[in-house]
Amino acid sequence: MQQEFIKNSKFGKIYFKFFNNILVQIKYLASSTKLVSPDSNRTIKYILKYLREPGVDFKRIKVRLIGTDYQKSVWQETIKIPLGKTITYKVLADRIGSHPRPVAKALRHNPLPIIYPCHRVVSVSGIGGFVGATTGEMVNIKRKLLQHEGAIL
DSSP states (O other), X not given: OEEEEXXXXXXXXXXXXXXXXXXXXXXXXXXXXOOBOOSOOHHHHHHHHHHHSSOOOGGGSOBOOOSOHHHHHHHHHHTTXXXXXXXXXXXXXXXXXXXHHHHHHHHHTOSOTTTSOGGGEEBTTBSOOBTTBSSSXXXXXXXXXXXXXTOOO
């Protein structure tokens, strides 16, 4: 059974998609998107708790990570970046024996960007992109997430 919800947060509107009560996708949406509120969903409440106070451990949440083996290796590496810290696309690429461009492409397609914190990966020359955007509302969300976690930009 598929369920989809859109919730509001201080970081904007966030879309959640579940299959059989397992989280499979999180997506940041444009601020003009209409809200769809679930009656009660523990996973969403837990994620929204992180958006209020960083440091929430997501190990309790059941997720299904959908992507290629390469993408999954990139996304899994983001979990190792400590709260309040950032690394560059190059450092992440070096860790998995790859190059920055394919790493950035994999991060762009991250289906669970809060759980797999791709916002903690930045460019050597600045904040870098976020979910495929290099300017605008999405990059501002990335900046807010990093500030929320205590990262120094």
